[in-house]
Amino acid sequence: MRIGELSARSGISTPTIKYYVREGLLHPGERSGPNQVAYGEDHLHRLKLVRALIEVGGLSVADTRTVVDLINSPERGTFEAVGKAQYAMTPAAPAPAPAAPPESLDEVDRLLTRWGWQVKEGNPARETAAAAIATLRRMGQERLLERIDTYAKAAAEVATTDVEAMLALGDRESMSEAVVVWTMVGDQLMSALRRLASEAEAYRLTRT
Amino acid sequence: MRIGELSARSGISTPTIKYYVREGLLHPGERSGPNQVAYGEDHLHRLKLVRALIEVGGLSVADTRTVVDLINSPERGTFEAVGKAQYAMTPAAPAPAPAAPPESLDEVDRLLTRWGWQVKEGNPARETAAAAIATLRRMGQERLLERIDTYAKAAAEVATTDVEAMLALGDRESMSEAVVVWTMVGDQLMSALRRLASEAEAYRLTRT
Numbered sequence: 001m002r003i004g005e006l007s008a009r010s011g012i013s014t015p016t017i018k019y020y021v022r023e024g025l026l027h028p029g030e031r032s033g034p035n036q037v038a039y040g041e042d043h044l045h046r047l048k049l050v051r052a053l054i055e056v057g058g059l060s061v062a063d064t065r066t067v068v069d070l071i072n073s074p075e076r077g078t079f080e081a082v083g084k085a086q087y088a089m090t091p092a093a094p095a096p097a098p099a100a101p102p103e104s105l106d107e108v109d110r111l112l113t114r115w116g117w118q119v120k121e122g123n124p125a126r127e128t129a130a131a132a133i134a135t136l137r138r139m140g141q142e143r144l145l146e147r148i149d150t151y152a153k154a155a156a157e158v159a160t161t162d163v164e165a166m167l168a169l170g171d172r173e174s175m176s177e178a179v180v181v182w183t184m185v186g187d188q189l190m191s192a193l194r195r196l197a198s199e200a201e202a203y204r205l206t207r208t
Numbered sequence: 209m210r211i212g213e214l215s216a217r218s219g220i221s222t223p224t225i226k227y228y229v230r231e232g233l234l235h236p237g238e239r240s241g242p243n244q245v246a247y248g249e250d251h252l253h254r255l256k257l258v259r260a261l262i263e264v265g266g267l268s269v270a271d272t273r274t275v276v277d278l279i280n281s282p283e284r285g286t287f288e289a290v291g292k293a294q295y296a297m298t299p300a301a302p303a304p305a306p307a308a309p310p311e312s313l314d315e316v317d318r319l320l321t322r323w324g325w326q327v328k329e330g331n332p333a334r335e336t337a338a339a340a341i342a343t344l345r346r347m348g349q350e351r352l353l354e355r356i357d358t359y360a361k362a363a364a365e366v367a368t369t370d371v372e373a374m375l376a377l378g379d380r381e382s383m384s385e386a387v388v389v390w391t392m393v394g395d396q397l398m399s400a401l402r403r404l405a406s407e408a409e410a411y412r413l414t415r416t
Contacts (some may be wrong), residue, residue, distance in 0.1 A: 028338045048347050066213045079414060086403060117408035124405035135264050139256055142374060144397075148316040151394070152401055154362035159405035161358045163413060165351060177267050181349045183406075186359070187399045189340040189352075193360055195294060195333035196393065197367035198387075200325035205371060206287060 003029070006039045017047065023061050025050045025068055038182045040059040049177055053089075063088060071176040078172040082179050085183065087124055089183055100130030107133050107145075116153055211237070214247045216256045225255065231269050233276055257385055258335075261297075265392040271296060279384040290387050293334055297391055303364040308338030315341050321382045323360055366398065 012040045019025040026046055029037035044046045045070065066088045070081050108129045112119055119126065136142050162182055169175050217223045228234040234254055237245035254276065261272045278293045316337045320327055327334065344350050370390055377383050 013407070052343065052347050068374060079410060079412075086406070101394040112404065112408075113239070115405075117404055117410075118411050119404050119407050121211065123404060123407055125407075129263065129397060129400035129404065132393050135260065135393050136389070139260050139388060139393075141393070144370075144390055144394065145384075147369045147373060148397070151366055151397055152405070154366050155398060155401035155405045156364050156409070158359055159366060159402055159409045161355045162352075163409040165408055166410075166414060177349075178349060181344070181347050181405075182352055183403065185340045185343050185347075185349070186352065187395070188336060188343075188375070189356070189359055190363060190398055190402070191395045192333040192337035192340065193363035194367055194398070196320065196325055196327050196331060196337065197323075197363045197393065198294070198371055198391075199291060199327050199331055199333075200320075200323075201327050201367045201371040202287060202291070202374075205375060207325050 001039050003037060003039065006043060006047070010044055010051070012047055012051060019049055020047070024065055025061065038048070045177075048064065049180065052181055057089060057180075059089065067180060071173065071180070073195055078175065081172065082166075082176050083120075085176050085180055087122070088145075089180060100127050100134050104130035104133040105135075111148065111152060113150070115156065162186065209247050211245060211247065212377065214251060214255070218252055218259070220255055220323065228258055232273055233269065253385075259388055260392065264396075265297060265388075266343070275388060281383065281389070286383065289380065290374075290384050291328075291387065293384050293388055294391055295330070295390060297321065308335050308342050312338035312345070313343040319360060322357070323364065323392060364393070 002015060003014055007017060010017075012020075017026065021028050026043060028061075029039040029043065032038040049071075050064055050068065053059045053067055054061070059067070067085050070085045070088060073081060105126065108126050111117075111129075112126075133145065136144050166175050166178050166182070169178055209217075211222055211225060215225060218225075220228075225234065227399065234251060237247040257279075257290075258272055258276065261267045261275055262269070267275070267398075274296045275293050278296060278393050279291050281289060284378050313334065316334050319325075319337075326403040341353065344352050376381050377386055
């Protein structure tokens with residue numbers, strides 16, 4: 001298809017598509033004539049992913065390039081590629097927060113042991129969890145940590161269903177894309193559902 | 209205490225404290241002499257909350273003011289204040305995303321009915337959830353929606369434990385602060401635990 005059709009079908013403007021190609025987020029189309037470049041379904045597919053990473057996930061162009069490069073890179077194993085793509089989407093900690101103190105990381109590692117979760121030390125979510133724990137302590141809200149296993153149980157339930165569905169997809173490109181989108185949109189969905197459930201639960205428990 | 213002690217105990221610089229007072233995020237201290245202003249424990253408490261909202265929650269000064277005003281406002285009922293504080297912390301949808309289409313809102317409302325969750329129509333998390341659903345459809349990842357009740361169940365478990373712990377706090381200021389911090393940090397914690405559990409689960413299911 002021509003760039004105009006790619007733009008119409010993706011809902012992304014022609015200048016933005018050209019910008020993504022220049023930035024290496026999208027392969028160039030194939031030259032099909034002196035002034036014509038042809039794009040395929042794979043371009044449309046990739047464009048949707050790039051848009052989701054930037055618009056929905058709020059990733060920078062550089063981080064988006066890291067994620068799409070990982071999904072593409074042929075020299076890695078499937079699970080390595082999928083895992084690295086997820087790591088690239090996980091900020092180690094909210095930007096201006098101080099690094100997580102070692103005792104919070106220990107607390108995360110004890111939780112991992114308690115749940116039998118085998119996780120690489122380089123998983124940036126270890127740092128994110130430790131930073132959250134440190135924030136709770138700094139704020140005098142460590143009571144939440146008495147309930148951290150409820151959070152872990154809920155996370156495990158969601159993760160199990162997601163991973164099973166991902167494995168059922170079979171091919172590497174579908175798996176990577178699914179993980180990227182589910183990770184990102186799943187956070188938003190879980191955050192929203194938690195707020196809705198909280199309001200409903202507060203209403204239920206205080207209505208008498 | 210003097211402003212220097214307040215700064216030392218909160219870890220927030222004197223100019224920043226003065227800025228927060230000017231912006232109405234913190235009550236002014238009491239004038240205790242010609243060049244002296246005295247601050248109390250309530251200032252320290254409030255400063256920690258303001259810092260968490262800005263640094264951890266990423267709220268703007270204006271949104272932070274909305275949240276602390278709601279926590280303070282004496283003319284509202286406790287639950288109304290707590291609820292409004294949570295609403296103020298929930299973006300209706302990620303900033304540049306288009307508004308959620310009505311069919312996605314219907315899908316959220318069907319989920320609320322299915323789970324018996326009574327929620328005000330003005331709860332902004334309805335829009336956030338609908339926006340997430342619309343993104344999944346736009347990305348061709350609607351398969352996640354077949355598992356949305358697993359997400360809802362997990363959200364309900366976490367919400368129940370949080371709301372019970374909140375109600376046990378008793379007084380309104382503690383409840384509001386707890387909800388604000390737990391909502392915010394709970395998102396980060398859940399997001400991190402979901403990633404850790406996913407890696408562990410992928411490893412478990414593919415190791416043979």
